[in-house]
Amino acid sequence: MYDKAIINGNVYLENGFAKTNIYIQGEKIALISDTLYEALDVLDAKGLEVLPGLIDPHVHFDLDLGFIRSKDTFKTGSKAAAYGGVTTIIDFLEPVDSYELLQNALSVRLNEARQTAIDYTFHACIKAPKEDLETFVKTVKLLGLKSIKFFTTYSESNRKTPDEAIKKLLDLSAQHNILLLGHLEDDTLIHHDDAFTYKDLLKSRPSVAETVEALKMIEYLKHSDGKLYMVHVSSGNTVEAILENGKRLLGLQLFLESCPQYFTFTDKVLNQDNGMLYTLAPPMRSKEEQALLFKRHHAFHTFATDHCAFNTSDKNKNKLSEIPLGIGGIEFSFGIMRNLLGDSVINKMTKHVADIFGIKNKGQIKVGHDADIMIFKPSKSIIKQHHGGTDYSPYIGVETSGYTIHTMVRGNYVIKNREYLEHQGKFIKE
Ligand SMILES: [Zn+2]
Numbered sequence: 001m002y003d004k005a006i007i008n009g010n011v012y013l014e015n016g017f018a019k020t021n022i023y024i025q026g027e028k029i030a031l032i033s034d035t036l037y038e039a040l041d042v043l044d045a046k047g048l049e050v051l052p053g054l055i056d057p058h059v060h061f062d063l064d065l066g067f068i069r070s071k072d073t074f075k076t077g078s079k080a081a082a083y084g085g086v087t088t089i090i091d092f093l094e095p096v097d098s099y100e101l102l103q104n105a106l107s108v109r110l111n112e113a114r115q116t117a118i119d120y121t122f123h124a125c126i127k128a129p130k131e132d133l134e135t136f137v138k139t140v141k142l143l144g145l146k147s148i149k150f151f152t153t154y155s156e157s158n159r160k161t162p163d164e165a166i167k168k169l170l171d172l173s174a175q176h177n178i179l180l181l182g183h184l185e186d187d188t189l190i191h192h193d194d195a196f197t198y199k200d201l202l203k204s205r206p207s208v209a210e211t212v213e214a215l216k217m218i219e220y221l222k223h224s225d226g227k228l229y230m231v232h233v234s235s236g237n238t239v240e241a242i243l244e245n246g247k248r249l250l251g252l253q254l255f256l257e258s259c260p261q262y263f264t265f266t267d268k269v270l271n272q273d274n275g276m277l278y279t280l281a282p283p284m285r286s287k288e289e290q291a292l293l294f295k296r297h298h299a300f301h302t303f304a305t306d307h308c309a310f311n312t313s314d315k316n317k318n319k320l321s322e323i324p325l326g327i328g329g330i331e332f333s334f335g336i337m338r339n340l341l342g343d344s345v346i347n348k349m350t351k352h353v354a355d356i357f358g359i360k361n362k363g364q365i366k367v368g369h370d371a372d373i374m375i376f377k378p379s380k381s382i383i384k385q386h387h388g389g390t391d392y393s394p395y396i397g398v399e400t401s402g403y404t405i406h407t408m409v410r411g412n413y414v415i416k417n418r419e420y421l422e423h424q425g426k427f428i429k430e
Contacts, residue, residue, distance in 0.1 A: 001038050001039065001040065002023040002024060002025055002030060002031070002037060002038070002039040002040070003024055003025050003026060003039065003040055003041065003411065004023070004024040004039055004040065004041045004042075004043070004371075004411060005021060005022065005023050005024070005037065005038075005039035005041070005042045005043070006021065006022045006024075006043045006045050006050055006373065006375070007021040007022075007036065007042060007043070007044055007045065008021070008044055008045055008046040009021075009022070009045030009046070009048055009049065009050035009375065010045075010048065010049045010050065011032070011049075011050040011365060012049065012050065012051045012052065012346055012365060013032070013365060013366075014364065014366070016343075017049070019034075020032055020033065020034050021033055021034065021035075021036060021037075022050065022365065022371075022373070023037060023039060024039075024371045024408075024411050025411075026411060027370055027371060027410035027411045028361075028368060028369065028370060028371055028410075028411070029365060029366060029367055029368065029369050029370075029371050030367065031367060032365065032366075032367060043375075043406065045375055047377075048375050048376065048377055048405060049375070049376040049377075049378060049402075050365070050373060050374075050375050050376075051085065051346060051350070051365070051373070051374045051375075051376055052346075052350040052351065052362075052363055052364050052365050052372060052373065052374070053085060053086065053087025053088065053118075053350070053362070053372030053373055053374050053407065053408070053409065054084070054085050054086040054087065054088075054333070054334055054349045054350060054374060055086070055087070055088040055089075055090075055349070055350060055353040055354055055357075055359060055362060055363055056081065056086050056088070056089045056090070056304050056305055056307070056330055056333065056349075056353075057089075057090040057123075057257070057302060057304050057353050057356075057357055058090065058231055058232065058257060058259070058304035058305060058306045058307075059077070059081075059089040059090065059091045059304075059305065059306075059307045059330065060091065060092065060306070060307060060308040060326065061073060061074045061077040061078070061089075061091055061112075061113075061116075061307070062074055062077075062112050063092075063308055063326075064094065065324055066157065067324070068310075068314060068324045070308045070309060070310060070324070070326060071309050071310050071311050071314065071389055071390045072307065072309040072328060072388050072389045072390060073112075073115075073389060074091075074112060074113040074114070074115055074116040074120070075115040075116070075117070075389075076388055076389025076390075077307065077309070077328075077330065077388060077389065078115075078116045078117040078118050078120075078425065079117055079387055079388070079389075079420055080328070080330055080331040080386060080387045080388035080389070081117075081118055081307075081330045081331065082117050082118055082407045082409075082414040082415050082420065082423075083331045083386075083387045083404060083407070083415055083418075083420070084330055084331035084332060084333060084334060084335070084404060085334055085374030085375075085376060085404040085407050086118060086330055086333075086334075086374075086407075087118050087119060087362075087372035087373075087374070087407060087408070087409045087414075088118060088119040088120065088121075088359065088362055088372065088428070089116075089118065089119075089120050089330075090120070090121050090122065090123055090147075090357060091109065091113070091120060091121075091122050091123075092109075092122060092123050092125050092149060093105040093106055093108075093109050093122050093123070093124050093125050093145075094108065094109070094125065095125035095126060095127045095149075095151070095159050096124075096125070096126065096127065097126070097127045097128055097129055097130045098129070098130045098131060098136075099131070099132075099135045099136040099138075099139040102124060102136070102139050102140060102143060103139075103143065105124070105125075106122065106124075106143050106145070109122055110427060113427070115424075116424075116425040117409070117414050117420075117422070117423045117424070117425055118409050118414065118423070118425045119362075119370075119372070119409060119410070119425045119426050119427075119428055120425055120426075120427060120428065121144075121145065121359075121427060121428040121429065122145055123145065123147045123148065123149045123181055124140045124143075124145050124147065124148045124149070125148070125149045125150070125159075126148055126149070126150050126161055126165075126169070127151075127158060127159050127160070127161060128158070128160065128161055128162055128165065129161070129165050133165060133168050133169060133172055134172055134176075136148075137169070137172045137173075137176050137178055138176065140178065141176060141178060143429075144429030144430055145429075146178060146179060146357060146358050146430070147178060147179040147180070147181055147229070147357060148169065148173075148178060148179075148180055148181065149180075149181035149182070149183065149231070150165075150166060150169065150180065150181070150182055150183070151182075151183045152166070152182065152183065152184050152185060152186065152187060152213050153183065153185040153186070153187040153190055153209075154183075154187075155187050156192065160187055163216075166180075166182075166217075166220065167220055167224070169226070170220055170221065170224040170226030170227075170228065171224055171225070171226055172226075173226040173227050173228075174224065174225035174226045174227065179227050179228075179229055179356065179357065179358075180226065180227065180228045180229065181228075181229045181230075181231055182217060182228055182229070182230050182231065183231055183232070184210060184213040184214050184217060184230055184231075185205065185209040185210050185213055185281075185282060186208075186209045186210075186212045186213040186216075187209075189206060189208060189209035189212060190204065190205055190209055191203060191204050192204065192321065194319075194321060196319070196320040196321070197318050197319060197320055198270060198275055198276040198279050198317075198318065198319075198320050198323055199270050199271065199275060200320055201267075201270060201279055201283045201320060202267050202270075202283055202285075202286075204320060205281055205282055205283055207234065207235035207237055207238065207282075207285055207286075207289060208237075210233070210234060210235050210238045210282055211235060211237050211238045211241050214230060214233075214238050214241060214242055215241055215242075215245055215246075217230070217254075218242065218245050218246035218249065218254070221246065221249050221253050221254055222246075222249070224253075225253070226253065227253050227254075227255070228253065228254055228255070229254075229255040229256075229257065229356065230254065230255065230256050230257065231257050231304070231306070232257060232258065232259050232262075232282060232304075232306050233256050233257060233258045233262075233293075233300070234258070234259075234262045234282035234283065234284070234285055234289075235282070235285050235289050235292075235293075236285065236288070236289040236290060236291065236292020236293045236295070236296065237289055237292065239256070239292060239293060239296040239299050240292055240296065242254070242256070242299070243296065243299060250299065250301075251301065255301045255302070255356055256299055256300045256301055256302075257300065257301065257302045257303070257304050258293065258297075258300045258303060259303065259304060259305055259306050259329075259333075260303065260305065260329055260332070260333045260336045260337050260395075261280065261284060261305075261306075261327060261329060261394070262284060262285065262290065262293055263290065263293060263294065263297075263336075263337065263340050263341075264336060264340075264395070264398055265278060265284040265394070266284055266285065266286060266287045266290050267283065267284050267285060267286055268287070269284060269394075270283075270284075274312075276315045276316060276317060276318070276323055277312060277315050277316075277327070277392060277394060278327065278394055279315065279320070279323050279325050279326075279327075280306070280308070280325050280326050280327050281325045281326075294340075294341075297341055297344075298344070300348060301348065301352050301356060302348050302349070302352050302353050302356065303333065303337050303345055303348050303349055304333075304353075305328075305329045305330045305333045306326070307327075307328050307329055307330040308325075308326025308327065308328070309326070309327065309328030309388055309389070309390045309393075310324050310326060310327075310328075310390060311390050311391045311392070312391055312392050313391075327394050328386075328388050328390060328393055328394075329393070329394065329395055330388075331386050331387060331388060331393070331395075332383055332386075332393070332395045332398070332400060333349065334349055334374075334376070334404075335376075335383075335400030335401050335402055335403055335404075336395065336398060336399075336400055336401075337349070338401040338402070339380070339399055339400055339401035350363045350364065351363040351364050358430070359428060360430065370409075370410050370411075371408055371410055371411040372408065372409055372410060373406075373407070373408040374404050374406075374407050374408075375404065375405050375406040375407070375408075376402055376403070376404055376405070377402050377403060377404075377405050378401060378402040379401075379402045379403070380399065380400070380401060380402070381399070381400060381402070381403070382397060382398070382399055382400070383395050383396055383397065383398050383399075383400050384396065387420070403418075405417065405418060409423060409425060410426070
């Protein structure tokens with residue numbers, strides 16, 4: 001007798017969909033079989049798709065921007081995530097300049113994340129490092145984390161890591177098997193002008209800043225064995241330049257992430273009356289650049305959200321410098337990307353993420369893996385409501401390929417029949 005069974009579903013296994021049944025014992029997938037066995041709790045998933053729970057590796061819940069915090073907390077954000085079939089997130093620690101501050105940075109986030117409904121872990125973040133980088137990298141690993149994010153921009157808020165330190169980090173990433181995440185924009189090409197309104201966002205953060213910085217990193221990678229994961233690629237020109245200059249690095253040393261917002265919106269939204277609600281960094285690009293993203297979408301290894309949600313009152317300013325940059329979207333990432341790019345997005349939001357970030361026993365429906373499962377109803381429709389903690393979502397009115405009916409985290413339903421059930425997620429530490 002199994003604890004739970006999900007029967008008659010269209011199940012996404014390693015190489016595609018198959019009609020079969022999943023049996024769950026405790027937190028794990030115990031059996032995948034065409035034969036019907038007894039279970040205490042049986043869910044008939046006829047007509048539904050049974051997929052691995054999504055892993056979103058780029059999330060900012062309760063992010064401290066200094067003058068404001070992002071408005072989805074771990075509690076409200078993880079609820080929205082569960083409604084989207086996301087069962088694991090990777091958020092970020094506060095950027096620090098010394099290994100001595102890492103333990104505290106982790107403790108602070110663990111405390112803030114106590115009410116997360118789904119499983120979670122963190123990327124460490126580095127600023128301009130003060131001392132021995134090797135100790136920094138070793139400390140990150142000792143804390144059970146596997147990745148370090150750096151910024152090549154945001155010098156104005158003292159978050160930029162200098163090039164010499166990035167080069168050293170790349171070498172250390174190979175020696176210590178740690179992944180570097182890069183927010184790549186050439187800081188010298190970012191313009192801050194007090195007269196800028198939100199409509200000037202692309203003048204402030206032009207796509208060439210992203211392209212130039214990506215090309216520089218490709219040159220560094222060619223002289224290193226290090227591994228770099230480029231977050232939130234926004235510009236089609238950047239992808240073209242990477243393919244021209246660093247194609248052989250892809251999937252080996254260089255991994256590319258993009259986000260639903262860059263495939264859904266163009267810079268045109270900034271000219272709407274509520275254009276300030278679509279401000280983020282990097283910004284949505286031109287129609288031409290977006291067309292290139294679609295053309296080159298196979299180059300991406302993952303799709304993540306960079307979820308960083310605010311209320312309309314937080315964003316409702318004219319002056320660019322007064323608007324917190326970031327938008328939410330974790331609830332809709334899969335339905336939207338599936339609608340735009342088809343089944344190729346499934347592995348990019350599950351298995352590839354687990355592989356790249358070394359998350360064990362997640363990302364696939366497989367015997368012995370955690371029973372992290374999303375049950376999806378394919379049904380083209382328009383998004384009408386969201387379940388996050390903010391008063392708007394930019395995705396209301398956007399077309400989706402369907403929606404999640406049930407979400408299970410380690411054998412527990414967190415969403416059942418579109419109803420949210422309280423659940424306590426777990427910090428993944430290895
Ligand atoms: Zn981010």
